[in-house]
Amino acid sequence: MSNLGKKRLEVVLAIASYSVGSGTASAAPTPGGEIPKQILLTVSDIFMYTNIWKIYFQEDLSSKELVEILTDLGLVTVAATGTAYIVGKVNTAILKEITNWTGPLGWGLTAAVAGSLSGLFGIAWAIYCDRIYSQRELQSF
Template identity: 80%
Template sequence: MSNLGKKRLDTVLAIATYSIGSGTASAAPTPGGEIPKQLILTASDILMYTSIWKIYFEEELSSKGLLEILAELGLVTISATGTAYVVSKASTAILKEITNWTGPLGWGFTAAIAASLSGLFGVAWALYCDQLYSHREQQPV
């Protein structure tokens, strides 16, 4: 297996692990406590992003300047993605508050949504990292 192929496989496994964790954590009912839970899930998502970055570039994301990442992605992309992320987390929290009263069926529905959203954002970040890594590998030394 090529180095890029291994990185992609490791990334898929990381995304799956974090998405399942988010879905599982979201399934438990916590009436009135959804906003703090979403903050914890957001921290988990950030760990997923840093893990993916480390898989591709073998460096901690924190060692790369935030301004450099913003410049690479483009500020418009960051703004749109950030807004979509905040809206999705807020929507999940509101939906979870409503489904807390519907029992296990509602909890499962919310868990599926939370896992899907984490996975979707993880895949988007992985695609960016993959494209950036491929571009860097093609440049002559």
């Protein structure tokens, strides 16, 4: 397996782990406490993004590099993605508050939604990192 193939496999496993963790944490009922839980899940997502970056580039993602990445992506894209992320987290919190009353079936639904959202955003970030890594590899030849 190539170096890029190993990185991709490691990233897929990382995204799966974080998504399962996010879904599991979301499943536990916490009436009235969903917003703080979503903040903690957002921090977990940030750790997932930095872990994916580290898998590809063997370096920690610094604030300087983050600004460069945001500039590279374009502020409009970043604003749209950030807005979508926040709306997704708020909707998950609202859904969770409603499903707290429905018991285990509702908790499972919320876990699936939360895990899927984390996974989708992780995949989007991984695709971006994969593209940058591939471009750097081509330039080094």
